Amino acid sequence: MSLRLPDSGAEVAADGRRMAPSAARNAGPILQVLRRVIRPGAKVLELASGSGQHAAQFAPALQADWQPSDVNAANFASITAWSGDVARAPILLDACAPGWGAGPEWDAVLAVNLLHLIPQAGAEVLLAEAAKALRPQGRLVIYGPFLREGKATSVGDAAFDADIRRQDPLLGYKDLGWVMGQMGKAGLGAELVPMPANNLMLLAFRL
Template sequence: MDDPRLYAPATRRNRDPILAVLRAILPEEGLAVEIASGSGEHVVHFAAQLPKLTFLPTDPGASARASIAAWIAASGVANVRPPLDLDATSPRWPIDRADALICLNMIHISPWAATEGLFAGARQILPPGAPLYLYGPYKRNGAHTAPSNEAFDASLRAQDAAWGVRDLEAVAACGEIAGFGWPEIIEMPANNLSVIFRRRDVP
């Protein structure tokens, strides 16, 4: 039988630095929802290391969801729910609540509407003070932070004109409109950033 698991080469390099940040910002218990889970390699790694949390992976792609389910089965982790079909741009998400939201490497490989939808959906399901964790490359003050990021941005835009490395300030402004405070920013390996938003306690 064919193995439906997908493999993202960068996962093994970045999963532990990301996990170190998640340990500091996620609640000890509760439900952590991952948006655009991709292969599923990240979520099973985080779940194995954070056993008191329950993780809910999501992805709009059928092949990705099959990969996620296969990784869950292969890993044997018991604190990951079956993957949900969720498109960040949808005005109604199939989730009522979450204690944290995780989104890795989606914003630059999706149209801007996905970023707007991410914040709108997060606003609906997160309680005040809960974290929305983003990871990936960003421009700062309109400029790339490394030549490698500039080349990556060009390659993304060549694939799809709606993709590309985003301005961190534009993402933060989008979050502010949706009711999130200015993010905490942590520099990560390979010229990536951890960007941590928290929902403000506003009506």
């Protein structure tokens, strides 16, 4: 199914480039944190690249070998239009499907604004596969909104979470404690970085 999200009215340019307002807003703060954990030359797998705006900005800024991906091939034209000159060609990857983390290939795996849009069972698979996909010193970086002890952190977050769940009861914000527990089961620990608009960045590492 396709979810109706606040950004879904994004404009599409003639070359297929979509502009997601949230990606434009959060790119700067996310990049600041990524600079701490992603070194030049790092191999980075981006899950759920969406429009491709983040790939276009982050890959050159971090001098990383950037692999965009998404479960929806309809996003590839936009990803390529944005990042074709600075990143690899996008690949089809369902982060909720077991098996994509076949070996320790990546220095970083990045997922921005994805966890609240997949079922809990899918998030569990994502975390387990990402743990397997990381090189020993690799980092799993997750950005997005979370519940804290089962509760949304603002009225706006509660409304957005409720809207997502109305559209699909299996989706919605994940509880931070639950995510940390699943990371532990996957052999990951994480540093939490508070971000604007009540979001968090989880900088996970192999224990």
